[in-house]
Amino acid sequence: MDQVVDADFYELEQLLDADGLAKVTAVREFMEKSVAPVINHYWTREEFPHDLIPGLSRLNIAGLACQGYGCPGGSSLVDGMVAMELARVDSSIATFMGVHGGLAMGSIYLCGSDEQKQRWLPAMARMEKIGAFALTEPDVGSGAAGGLTTTAQRDGDQWVLNGQKKWIGNATFADHVIVWARDVADNQVKGFVVDGGTDGFTAAKMRDKIALRVVQNAQITLHDVRVPEADRLQQADSFRDTAKVLRLTRAGVAWMATGCARGAYEHALGYARERQQFGRPIAGFQLVQDLLVRMLANVTASACLCVRLSQLQDNGSAKDHHSALAKAFCTVRMRETVGYARELLGGNGILLEHQVGRFVADAEAIYSYEGTREINTLIVGRAITGIGAFV
Numbered sequence: 001m002d003q004v005v006d007a008d009f010y011e012l013e014q015l016l017d018a019d020g021l022a023k024v025t026a027v028r029e030f031m032e033k034s035v036a037p038v039i040n041h042y043w044t045r046e047e048f049p050h051d052l053i054p055g056l057s058r059l060n061i062a063g064l065a066c067q068g069y070g071c072p073g074g075s076s077l078v079d080g081m082v083a084m085e086l087a088r089v090d091s092s093i094a095t096f097m098g099v100h101g102g103l104a105m106g107s108i109y110l111c112g113s114d115e116q117k118q119r120w121l122p123a124m125a126r127m128e129k130i131g132a133f134a135l136t137e138p139d140v141g142s143g144a145a146g147g148l149t150t151t152a153q154r155d156g157d158q159w160v161l162n163g164q165k166k167w168i169g170n171a172t173f174a175d176h177v178i179v180w181a182r183d184v185a186d187n188q189v190k191g192f193v194v195d196g197g198t199d200g201f202t203a204a205k206m207r208d209k210i211a212l213r214v215v216q217n218a219q220i221t222l223h224d225v226r227v228p229e230a231d232r233l234q235q236a237d238s239f240r241d242t243a244k245v246l247r248l249t250r251a252g253v254a255w256m257a258t259g260c261a262r263g264a265y266e267h268a269l270g271y272a273r274e275r276q277q278f279g280r281p282i283a284g285f286q287l288v289q290d291l292l293v294r295m296l297a298n299v300t301a302s303a304c305l306c307v308r309l310s311q312l313q314d315n316g317s318a319k320d321h322h323s324a325l326a327k328a329f330c331t332v333r334m335r336e337t338v339g340y341a342r343e344l345l346g347g348n349g350i351l352l353e354h355q356v357g358r359f360v361a362d363a364e365a366i367y368s369y370e371g372t373r374e375i376n377t378l379i380v381g382r383a384i385t386g387i388g389a390f391v
């Protein structure tokens with residue numbers, strides 16, 4: 001009997017044009033050849049593989065969906081499939097790119113003036129400068145829309161920032177950190193581009209995470225940090241503008257969750273064909289096939305949903321609730337899928353050398369960041385009922 005080996009079961013890659021397919025293929029090759037063999041080493045040590053940045057830069061995928069300003073300028077579909085390919089091998093590298101190319105570059109692209117985009121985006125697209133995105137605070141996570149306590153006070157043609165941020169990916173080494181703070185004058189959230197070495201800015205690495213250990217998350221302290229008005233994102237006047245960035249990146253996280261699930265499924269399928277028990281490959285047992293098909297169904301349903309979301313983004317009709325539904329659905333399916341994969345590998349499922357254990361751990365972070373399942377559910381619930389149920 002012929003084996004269908006491709007986890008792209010419904011052949012969604014056929015929707016890509018030749019350039020898009022070439023990009024996705026190049027990302028796949030880079031991840032399999034340059035990242036897969038080394039990533040457990042960095043994961044174990046909680047270190048970031050800085051020497052992979054030139055290779056990632058050559059892929060020309062940072063800020064992929066941004067047009068102009070030295071950015072690659074691809075479709076949302078290509079951007080999404082690239083995110084899936086990254087996470088298919090490693091969710092930390094996918095997250096690093098999501099924070100840099102999505103959250104940080106996306107903030108400048110969606111909320112910056114033309115001059116600011118010209119000033120910052122080209123070097124970030126080349127990955128000569130790396131970005132971070134600082135919204136969450138030690139005491140304010142899900143409630144960021146109304147609860148930010150970091151303050152911004154205007155002082156002539158400067159702003160003075162004070163407060164703390166938590167969980168900020170890439171922040172230990174980022175060149176540009178997008179800091180979201182509440183303007184004490186009008187109580188609205190505004191965005192500021194703070195350079196890593198600025199006086200009063202410190203980023204302390206968070207240690208001992210059990211997920212995404214390669215991502216360098218930091219707790220940031222801002223103590224009378226002075227930022228010129230020229231570095232305030234000129235098109236960000238309230239949290240509504242921050243939400244535009246999250247709409248973009250939540251779609252990317254849904255694709256990433258699909259990639260994480262797909263990678264775990266592929267490892268599990270390979271393992272099931274090799275591993276022998278009772279004198280035959282475990283892939284020949286009905287209950288093992290049940291696990292594999294459940295995984296494949298999750299991956300396929302998630303990928304189809306993401307494709308349609310990307311199409312809505314590309315035709316300009318995607319709304320917050322579309323991204324929120326995809327983020328919530330795909331992360332739930334991911335969590336289930338990596339669990340099935342681990343189950344299928346038996347004891348080897350908890351050994352890093354078999355990869356699936358890393359997928360299980362990393363999935364926990366993807367499940368919670370960029371809006372938990374509950375918060376994304378409430379965004380969709382508000383859209384379908386017309387009644388906000390956040391508090």
Ligand SMILES: Cc1cc2nc3c(=O)[nH]c(=O)nc-3n(C[C@H](O)[C@H](O)[C@H](O)COP(=O)(O)OP(=O)(O)OC[C@H]3O[C@@H](n4cnc5c(N)ncnc54)[C@H](O)[C@@H]3O)c2cc1C
Nearest residue numbers: 133134135136141142167168169365369370371372374390
């Ligand atoms: C690995 C990692 C990387 C991250 N990177 C970044 C980053 O780069 N930049 C950044 O700004 N942030 C980042 N975050 C923060 C992330 O976005 C938050 O963790 C997330 O928004 C949830 O906030 P919280 O962890 O404070 O949980 P909380 O808001 O304290 O929520 C705890 C629980 O309560 C539930 N809950 C809260 N409110 C409600 C409600 N109204 N109804 C029902 N349930 C509710 C939540 O769903 C959750 O289950 C990162 C987080 C992680 C784990």
